[in-house]
Amino acid sequence: MEFRNVSMSYERGYDVLKDISFNLPSGSMHFLTGPSGAGKTSLLKLMYLAHRPTRGEIMMFGRDVAKSVREDLPKLRRRIGVVFQDFRLLDHMTAVENVALPLRIAGGSGAHINEHVEELLVWVGLKDKMSSYPSTLSGGEKQRVAIARAVIRRPDILLADEPTGNVDPEMAERLMYLFVELNKLGTTTVIASHDNGLVEKFGSARLHLVGGKLLHLEGTGKRPELGESKE
Amino acid sequence: MRTPYDFLPDVSKREATKLLPWVMAIMVYLSALAATGSLVLHSGFDDWASSLQGRVTVQLTGENREEMNDQSSRIQEVLRATPGVELVRPLTEDEIRLLLEPWLGAGNITEDLPVPIMIDVETSDNIYVNLDALESKIKQISDNVYLDDHAKWLDDFLRLAYTVESTGLGILVLILLASVCIIIFGTKSSMSEHKGTIEIMHLMGAHDLMIAKAYQNRFMKYGLRGGVIGLILSFITVYGLLILVQNLSGGFVETPTLPYLKMSLLLLFPLIFAALTMITARITVMRELARMV
Numbered sequence: 001m002e003f004r005n006v007s008m009s010y011e012r013g014y015d016v017l018k019d020i021s022f023n024l025p026s027g028s029m030h031f032l033t034g035p036s037g038a039g040k041t042s043l044l045k046l047m048y049l050a051h052r053p054t055r056g057e058i059m060m061f062g063r064d065v066a067k068s069v070r071e072d073l074p075k076l077r078r079r080i081g082v083v084f085q086d087f088r089l090l091d092h093m094t095a096v097e098n099v100a101l102p103l104r105i106a107g108g109s110g111a112h113i114n115e116h117v118e119e120l121l122v123w124v125g126l127k128d129k130m131s132s133y134p135s136t137l138s139g140g141e142k143q144r145v146a147i148a149r150a151v152i153r154r155p156d157i158l159l160a161d162e163p164t165g166n167v168d169p170e171m172a173e174r175l176m177y178l179f180v181e182l183n184k185l186g187t188t189t190v191i192a193s194h195d196n197g198l199v200e201k202f203g204s205a206r207l208h209l210v211g212g213k214l215l216h217l218e219g220t221g222k223r224p225e226l227g228e229s230k231e
Numbered sequence: 232m233r234t235p236y237d238f239l240p241d242v243s244k245r246e247a248t249k250l251l252p253w254v255m256a257i258m259v260y261l262s263a264l265a266a267t268g269s270l271v272l273h274s275g276f277d278d279w280a281s282s283l284q285g286r287v288t289v290q291l292t293g294e295n296r297e298e299m300n301d302q303s304s305r306i307q308e309v310l311r312a313t314p315g316v317e318l319v320r321p322l323t324e325d326e327i328r329l330l331l332e333p334w335l336g337a338g339n340i341t342e343d344l345p346v347p348i349m350i351d352v353e354t355s356d357n358i359y360v361n362l363d364a365l366e367s368k369i370k371q372i373s374d375n376v377y378l379d380d381h382a383k384w385l386d387d388f389l390r391l392a393y394t395v396e397s398t399g400l401g402i403l404v405l406i407l408l409a410s411v412c413i414i415i416f417g418t419k420s421s422m423s424e425h426k427g428t429i430e431i432m433h434l435m436g437a438h439d440l441m442i443a444k445a446y447q448n449r450f451m452k453y454g455l456r457g458g459v460i461g462l463i464l465s466f467i468t469v470y471g472l473l474i475l476v477q478n479l480s481g482g483f484v485e486t487p488t489l490p491y492l493k494m495s496l497l498l499l500f501p502l503i504f505a506a507l508t509m510i511t512a513r514i515t516v517m518r519e520l521a522r523m524v
Contacts, residue, residue: 048434049434049524050434050524051524052524070521070524073524074433074436074437074438075436076436077434077435077436078435078436082434082435088427088430088431090238090240090427090428090431091240092240092241092428093238101238101431101432101435102435102436104236104238105236105432105435105436105437105441106436
């Protein structure tokens with residue numbers, strides 16, 4: 001994923017992102033840090049193709065997605081997993097149905113979907129919550145359902161916006177280990193967070209935004225060894 | 232064919248679209264009544280016009296009754312000898328009195344009143360009768376003879392029939408337009424209600440068509456359900472009105488004839504409204520989604 005001189009504004013307002021350039025190697029893991037209002041969510045929106053830049057190029061999947069025609073975007077979006085800050089689970093669907101959503105969108109149907117989904121929910125520790133609706137789940141449980149939904153199709157890129165913002169420190173750490181595990185499978189991972197302690201603990205590379213500008217790019221994004229990063 | 236993925240939640244009590252089947256029922260009800268009224272009137276006009284078509288009235292006036300009777304006999308001979316004339320029947324004095332009563336009042340027609348002689352003539356449907364030539368011929372017998380082929384009346388009837396039909400069609404078009412507006416409003420309202428769900432579907436890579444199909448299927452069911460209800464209610468209303476007319480008239484007023492064959496087309500109304508609802512919802516959703524990246 002490569003950004004070249006990318007700027008972005010909402011509804012002809014001022015630029016919330018200014019001349020951003022970086023290159024994230026495939027399979028890398030990065031934290032996206034910065035104070036509130038720095039533009040982290042806006043940058044993620046560009047990454048998950050919810051918004052188009054006002055200027056610049058965004059190279060993903062071997063093409064400039066900023067200039068891709070609208071009809072091509074759904075196919076590209078299916079290769080991106082997103083964990084939203086507010087989970088954005090569908091309240092009228094059970095945990096299983098929520099996680100199965102990307103598979104159904106991709107045209108999957110039948111029993112093997114549920115089998116696959118249940119397997120993943122067991123893996124994220126929600127064996128007993130499969131038929132539960134989001135309204136009955138705790139923050140951490142919702143977060144894990146959201147993560148399961150984001151990774152169910154083994155996306156090429158995984159983006160998470162403050163994924164630990166709504167959970168206690170212990171759960172936050174557990175979820176971070178989950179991301180690291182997913183990254184090990186080859187998924188390029190970007191996690192937006194303002195939890196410096198967590199970022200330092202996991203010692204991954206960092207994109208730091210201030211006032212819409214990328215101040216520095218620390219590290220290589222090479223996946224940290226769990227043993228090294230833990231303490 | 233794969234069943235479209237219905238990702239939309241069940242309609243909640245507070246959702247505006249919950250009322251859509253009922254609105255559609257009212258629209259189909261009004262459409263069916265407008266169409267029935269138009270068809271019944273059209274059928275009535277047809278009967279009326281066909282009863283006048285092929286009929287000619289010869290009217291002979293004068294002051295000398297004996298002379299008039301003589302002229303009448305000669306005119307009838309001419310008429311009977313004309314190819315294409317199938318029936319020649321002079322009206323009796325009582326029949327003429329009955330015709331005059333609405334204008335002069337019963338009992339006001341005295342013996343000395345110079346009432347005309349009227350001859351009812353029926354012409355063939357297959358043989359053309361040149362009425363102008365016929366009138367010239369009988370005018371040689373009397374200058375006071377007139378031949379009325381009811382053309383003016385027929386023209387008036389046809390104009391009225393056309394106006395009634397056009398009005399009925401206009402009402403139908405207005406109802407369809409109003410329905411389209413309501414469907415657009417309902418679709419947009421539902422999309423607004425489920426904005427979060429649609430956004431998630433969109434961001435996960437759902438094509439516009441997938442989202443549109445979920446809506447069009449749901450709305451088609453609304454249209455079909457409402458249409459069936461509306462049609463049944465309209466049939467009940469028409470049947471009730473017929474009974475009412477029959478009971479009120481007691482044979483005095485002719486009960487309108489229902490053109491059943493044409494009315495069977497009303498059975499298509501629920502399907503037409505279902506299709507209208509489906510297509511309108513689909514177009515609305517596609518247009519709304521096109522605004523998203």
